[in-house]
Amino acid sequence: MALTGLDIYKLLPKTNCKKCGRPTCLAFAMQLAQKKANIDECPDVSEQAKQTLGAASAPPIKLVTIGAGDNALRVGEENVLFRHEEKFYHPAGVAVAVSDRLSEAELDKKLKEVSALRFHRVGTEIGINLVAIQNDSGDKDAFARVSQKVSSNINLLLILASQSPEAMAQALSADGLAAKRPLLYGANNQNFESMAKLAKEKNCPLGVHSTSLEELADLTEKIKTLGVSEMVLNYQGNGVRDVLQGLTRLRRAALRKNFRSLGFPTITFLNDQDPYGEIAQASTYLAKYAGILVLHSYEPWQVLPLLTVRQNIYTDPQKPVQVQPKLYEVGQVTPDSPVLFTTNFSLTYYSVEGEVEASRIPTYILAVDTEGTSVLTAYSGDKLNEKVVAKAMNNTSVGERLKHKKLIIPGLVAVMSAKLKDETGWDILVGPKEASGLPSYLKTTWDRHGKKG
Amino acid sequence: MQIPNVTEKWSGTVTEVTIGATKEEGGTRQKVVKVGGASCIPFMDFEGSPGHKPVIAMDVLDVPPEDWPPALMEPFKDVISDPALWAKKCVDKYGADLICIKLDGIHPDKGNRGAEEAVKTVRSVLQAVGVPLIIWGCDDTQKDNEVLPKISQATKGERCLLASATQDNYKNIVANCMADGHNLVTQAPVDVNIQKQVNILVTDIGFPLDRIVMFQTTGALGYGMEYAYSIQERERLAALSGDKFLALPVLCNVGYESWRSKEAKSKDEESPGWGLAAERGPLWETITAVTLIQSGVDIIRMYHPKAVAAVKKHIDALYTDGR
Numbered sequence: 001m002a003l004t005g006l007d008i009y010k011l012l013p014k015t016n017c018k019k020c021g022r023p024t025c026l027a028f029a030m031q032l033a034q035k036k037a038n039i040d041e042c043p044d045v046s047e048q049a050k051q052t053l054g055a056a057s058a059p060p061i062k063l064v065t066i067g068a069g070d071n072a073l074r075v076g077e078e079n080v081l082f083r084h085e086e087k088f089y090h091p092a093g094v095a096v097a098v099s100d101r102l103s104e105a106e107l108d109k110k111l112k113e114v115s116a117l118r119f120h121r122v123g124t125e126i127g128i129n130l131v132a133i134q135n136d137s138g139d140k141d142a143f144a145r146v147s148q149k150v151s152s153n154i155n156l157l158l159i160l161a162s163q164s165p166e167a168m169a170q171a172l173s174a175d176g177l178a179a180k181r182p183l184l185y186g187a188n189n190q191n192f193e194s195m196a197k198l199a200k201e202k203n204c205p206l207g208v209h210s211t212s213l214e215e216l217a218d219l220t221e222k223i224k225t226l227g228v229s230e231m232v233l234n235y236q237g238n239g240v241r242d243v244l245q246g247l248t249r250l251r252r253a254a255l256r257k258n259f260r261s262l263g264f265p266t267i268t269f270l271n272d273q274d275p276y277g278e279i280a281q282a283s284t285y286l287a288k289y290a291g292i293l294v295l296h297s298y299e300p301w302q303v304l305p306l307l308t309v310r311q312n313i314y315t316d317p318q319k320p321v322q323v324q325p326k327l328y329e330v331g332q333v334t335p336d337s338p339v340l341f342t343t344n345f346s347l348t349y350y351s352v353e354g355e356v357e358a359s360r361i362p363t364y365i366l367a368v369d370t371e372g373t374s375v376l377t378a379y380s381g382d383k384l385n386e387k388v389v390a391k392a393m394n395n396t397s398v399g400e401r402l403k404h405k406k407l408i409i410p411g412l413v414a415v416m417s418a419k420l421k422d423e424t425g426w427d428i429l430v431g432p433k434e435a436s437g438l439p440s441y442l443k444t445t446w447d448r449h450g451k452k453g
Numbered sequence: 454m455q456i457p458n459v460t461e462k463w464s465g466t467v468t469e470v471t472i473g474a475t476k477e478e479g480g481t482r483q484k485v486v487k488v489g490g491a492s493c494i495p496f497m498d499f500e501g502s503p504g505h506k507p508v509i510a511m512d513v514l515d516v517p518p519e520d521w522p523p524a525l526m527e528p529f530k531d532v533i534s535d536p537a538l539w540a541k542k543c544v545d546k547y548g549a550d551l552i553c554i555k556l557d558g559i560h561p562d563k564g565n566r567g568a569e570e571a572v573k574t575v576r577s578v579l580q581a582v583g584v585p586l587i588i589w590g591c592d593d594t595q596k597d598n599e600v601l602p603k604i605s606q607a608t609k610g611e612r613c614l615l616a617s618a619t620q621d622n623y624k625n626i627v628a629n630c631m632a633d634g635h636n637l638v639t640q641a642p643v644d645v646n647i648q649k650q651v652n653i654l655v656t657d658i659g660f661p662l663d664r665i666v667m668f669q670t671t672g673a674l675g676y677g678m679e680y681a682y683s684i685q686e687r688e689r690l691a692a693l694s695g696d697k698f699l700a701l702p703v704l705c706n707v708g709y710e711s712w713r714s715k716e717a718k719s720k721d722e723e724s725p726g727w728g729l730a731a732e733r734g735p736l737w738e739t740i741t742a743v744t745l746i747q748s749g750v751d752i753i754r755m756y757h758p759k760a761v762a763a764v765k766k767h768i769d770a771l772y773t774d775g776r
Contacts, residue, residue: 082690084683116726121675217454239774240767244496252459259457276736276763277770280743284767287682287747301728304716305674305740312679313744347677354715358723436713 003056005030011049012042019043060254061263064205064230064291066093066130066183067157073129075232075291076265081251084317090265091314093292094306095130095159097269100137100146107146111154117303122350123323126307128156132185132269132294133171135162140170147171151180158182159207159267159294165194178202183232183292185209185267192219196226207267209234213249217261232267232291240281243268244288251289265291275302283309320372321346327396328353331362338446339364339398340408340431340438341389345374351435359439361446364401368392375410386416386423393424408446411437460500463693465700466492467504467751468663472551472636473585474612479634481611483583486550488666488751489702492693495749496771501693506768507746509761510551510587510754511543512708515566515574516558522718524734528758536574537581544582547758548765551614553587554578555709559600560591568603575604579611587614587638587754598625605629614638614752617668620651627655630664638704642670643680645687645699652698666702666752673710673717674741681705682748689749705745708756711738735759743767 009029020041022028031037032053039045039053063077073093080086096114098107111131118127131150135143143162151158151174160182162168172178185207187195192208199206206228210216216233223231235250237243247266253259268285270293272278279302282293286309295303315321325344330353331337342352344367356363368389370378378384393399393407405426409417411433421428429449432441467489474480486508493501517533518526528547532538536554543549558564559571575588588604590597601615602625609632616638618626623639630637639655641648648667656662669685672678685703692700711717717737721730738760742753746768755761 082683082686083679084687119726213456214454217456221454237775240770241496241498241772242775244771245499248494248497249456249459252461253457256459257457261454262456274763274766275732276739276759277766279736280739280763280767283740283744284747284771287744299728299732300726301733301736304727304733305737308675308716309678309740309744312674312682315679317679317683351676358715 005033008032011052013044060258064232064265066181066205068181073157081255087316088314091310092286092290093129095132095292095294096128096298097132097134097294097296098150099134100142114298115154119304122346126311130157130159132159132161135167140167143167144171148174151177159185161185163191165191165198168198172202183207189215192223196223196228200227205230205232207232207234209236211236220261231264233264234267240284244284247285247289267292269294271296279306282306286310287313322372323349323367325367325369327398328365328367330356330365333362333364335403337362337364338408341366341368342410343368343370343375343378345372348374355435355438359442361442366392366398375412379413386419389420390423463492463501465693465695467692467700467702470636470663470666470702472612472614474610479610482585486585495747506772507751507753508550510553510752511549512553512555512754512756513539514555514557516564524731525712525757537577540578541581544584547761551585551587552578552582553589553754555589556591559596560593561596568600571600572603572607589616594622601626602629605633605635609633614666618655620647623655627658627660631660636664638666638668640668643684645684649698666704668704671706671710673714674737675716676714678741682745685748702751703749704752705750706754707738707742708754711741712756739763
C-alpha cells in the first residue's frame with residue numbers, strides 16, 4: 001500500500017515555499033499520493049526522503065522472472081486481493097515434479113508425457129510451464145544427472161529442488177544450465193547462506209521455505225542483505241485450510257500493510273494421494289493466491305481443468321475476451337455450405353465453433369462485432385440488430401462465396417428474423433437457442449430445409 | 454520477525470436459513486439443513502465465523518435425462534426412471550445433504566406434464582428420503598406459475614426451498630412460499646444490482662429475508678465460471694460490509710452446467726490427449742465447485758457421486774485441516 005498524503009507531508013521541508021507550483025507542502029503531498037505530481041518538482045527535498053518515497057512506490061509484491069528469453073515466466077507484482085477490483089496480472093506457473101530416483105526408462109516416459117500436456121481452449125494454447133526436479137535420492141550425482149537430462153530433453157522452465165547446496169552447485173555446473181535461470185529451491189533457516197551465495201553467483205531466483213510466516217520474513221531480510229532480490233516463498237502449511245490462510249495472510253501483508261519482507265510471489269507443492277483432492281487443492285490455491293504450483297500427479301484429465309481455472313481467474317474482468325469479427329471457415333467449406341452468425345464474444349464464438357466442428361459439417365461462421373458481448377446481452381443493448389448483421393455480411397462479402405442465400409441465426413434472436421430478411425433479402429433460418437443444439441440442427445434441419453429446399 | 458496483523462474487521466454476517474422441517478416443526482424431515490452464517494472471507498476463520506459448511510444438493514430429474522454421457526449415466530442407470538429410488542440412492546449411498554427435484558418434465562417442450570403428476574413425483578421423493586428438498590421449476594414462466602403453487606400447497610409445512618423468483622415474475626411464487634412456509638430462491642443472471650432489487654421486491658411484499666437464498670446463474674469451468682465467481686465474491690463482500698439485502702446464502706448450479714461442457718462429456722475417441730472420460734467429467738464438476746466456493750457459496754447443486762465425494766472431502770478439510 002502506498003504512503004498517504006500525510007505520510008508524505010512529514011518527509012517534505014514543510015516551508016510552503018511554493019517553488020513546486022502548489023500553495024502548500026501539504027497540497028503537494030496530496031498530489032504526490034495520488035501520483036499526480038513528481039517528487040523532483042520540490043527543489044529542497046532531502047535525498048533520504050526521495051529514497052523513502054522511491055521505495056514506497058515500488059510494487060508491493062516483487063516481480064520474479066524464472067527462465068530467460070521469450071519463454072520466461074514472470075510471477076508476482078499483483079495489486080489486488082479480488083480480481084473484480086482490477087485484475088490478476090501474472091498467471092501462476094504450473095509445474096510437474098520429477099524425482100531424481102526415476103530410472104532412465106521411467107524418466108524418458110515421464111518427460112514424454114509431460115511434454116504432451118498442452119491443450120487448445122478458446123483459441124489459445126495452454127500448457128504447463130515448468131518441471132521441478134526433486135533431489136529425493138539425496139545423492140548429488142543423481143540430482144545433477146537428472147537435472148541435465150531434463151534440461152536437454154524438454155522445452156520447459158526448470159525448478160531445481162534440493163536442500164543441499166552441494167547438490168545444487170553440482171547441478172548448476174552443467175553446461176548452460178545456470179544460464180536458463182532455473183528457480184533454486186530452496187533456502188531454509190539452515191542452508192540460506194550457501195543457497196543465497198549460489199543464487200547470487202549464478203543470477204538465479206531463489207525459493208525460500210518455512211513452516212512459519214514469521215521465519216519466512218526473517219529469511220527474506222537476511223537473504224536480501226546477501227545480495228539476492230528475486231525470491232519465491234513457500235509457506236509450508238498443514239493442509240488446505242492452513243495453506244489457504246497462509247497464502248491469504250501473505251498477500252494481505254504485502255498489499256494492505258506494504259510489508260516488504262513478505263512482498264514476494266509464492267510457490268506451493270501438492271502431494272495428495274487422492275487424484276481429485278490434489279487438483280481441488282491446487283485450484284483453490286490458484287484462486288487465492290498461488291504464484292507457482294508444483295503438481296505430483298499429471299494425468300491430462302487432471303491438468304486440463306487446473307489450467308482452465310488459471311485461464312478463467314486471470315481473465316481481465318473489465319474487458320470481455322473477443323475474437324476478430326470476420327467470416328470463419330470450419331472444415332472444407334464449399335459454396336453450398338451453411339452459414340450462421342454469432343457474436344464476437346469469445347466464449348460464445350468458441351462454443352459455436354466447437355459444436356460446428358463436432359457436427360463435422362463444413363460451415364461458415366460469421367462473427368458479428370458486438371463489442372465482445374453475448375447474443376442476448378448484445379441484442380438487449382442494441383449492439384446486435386438487423387443493420388449490424390447486414391453490415392457484417394457486406395464487410396465480409398459472404399454472399400460472393402455462396403450459391404445460396406440462407407442465413408442461420410441464433411435461436412435466442414428469432415424475433416429479428418423478419419427485419420433481417422427485409423434488410424438483406426436473404427432467407428432466414430432460425431437455429432437452436434444453445435450452441436449444443438447445432439450438430440443435430442445442421443444434420444437434420446439444415447439438411448432438409450437448407451441444402452435441398 | 455513479527456508480521457503485521459492482517460485480520461479484517463467485518464460488520465455483516467450472512468443470514469442463516471433453515472431448510473426442511475422435522476415432525477416437531479410441522480414437517481416430516483428426519484433432519485434440517487442450516488446454511489449461511491459466515492462473518493468472514495470464505496474459510497478465513499481467524500477473523501470471524503466461516504458459517505455453516507457449504508452443503509450439497511444432488512439433482513434428481515422427474516423425467517429420465519436424454520443427453521447424459523455414459524460416465525454420468527452409469528451411477529444412476531438402475532434408478533433413472535424412478536425419482537424416488539434415485540433420490541434414495543443419492544442420500545443413502547452418495548451422502549447428499551439435500552435433494553433438488555428438477556422438474557424438467559413439466560416444460561412444454563419436454564413432456565408438458567401437468568401439476569398433478571409433478572405433485573405425485575415430489576410426494577414420492579418426500580416419502581423416500583429424510584433430507585430436506587429443493588424444488589426447481591422448468592424455467593418456463595407460465596408453466597412454473599401453474600405447477601409450483603400446487604407443489605407448494607402439497608408440501609406445506611416441509612419448509613422446502615422453491616426456485617425461483619425473478620425480477621419479472623415473483624409475486625405468484627412469493628405468495629405461495631409465504632402461505633405454505635417455504636424458503637425461496639431469488640434469481641438474477643450475473644448482476645448484483647438486479648439481485649439486490651429482486652430481494653427488495655420480495656421483502657417489500659412481506660417475505661422474510663431469513664428465508665431467501667440467492668442464485669446468480671452459474672458458469673461452468675471454462676464457460677464463464679469467472680463471471681459467477683466475481684459476482685458472488687462482490688456479493689459476499691457487500692454482505693460482510695453490512696448490506697442486509699445481499700447478506701443471504703448463495704446457491705450454485707454446478708452439476709448441470711459442468712456436464713454441458715465439451716471437456717466433461719466428450720467421448721475418449723473425440724478428445725485424444727484429454728484423458729479418460731470416466732474421470733474427466735467428474736473432475737470437471739469437482740473443480741467448478743471447489744473454485745466457486747472460494748467466492749462464497751452455501752448450497753451446491755451437483756450430479757456425479759464421485760464429484761460429490763471429492764467436494765465434501767475438500768470442504769471438510771477447509772474447516773478442519775491444521776486445527
